[in-house]
Amino acid sequence: MAKRAQARFDALIARDFKAAYGFFTPSYRDMVNYENWIRSRPPRASFRTARVLKVECPSADACEVEMEAAYDSPRGIKAAPKGLIERVVPERWVRVEGEWWLFQAR
Structure with a gap:
């Protein structure tokens, strides 16, 4: 399971957003196709590094994952100044038909 969480962030680091989208649960992908997902959430941050912390x-059939990630903020705002930002990213992964998927609420 941790390998899949890392693989998803590796796809984000490579800016392979189609591959990253492929880690969402099948039910989420049935509701939201790739084109609508990427249009509604255009990639703003450029991920540089990521690793599974916990x-x-x-x-x-459910796991909570903490990823330590570093990314370049696209613009300066109070909550996220411009430049490299390091933070812990919480994720929920669920097992569906024997495979682990990133849970995403609509």
């Missing part, structure tokens, strides 16, 4: 699985 994985906790409260059940056999």
Whole structure:
């Protein structure tokens, strides 16, 4: 499971957004196709590094993942000044039909 979380961030670092989109649950991808997803959430930050910090699985089919990520902020704002930002990114992963997927609320 941690390998899939890392692979998704590796795709974001490579700016391979189609590959990153492919890690969302099948049900999410059924509701929101790639074109609508990328149009509604255009990539603003350029990820530079990422690594799995922690994985906790409260059940056999759900895990909470913390990723440590560094990215370039596209513009300066109070919450995120321009420049390199490092932060912990929380994610929820679920197992569907034997495979792990990133859970995304619509």
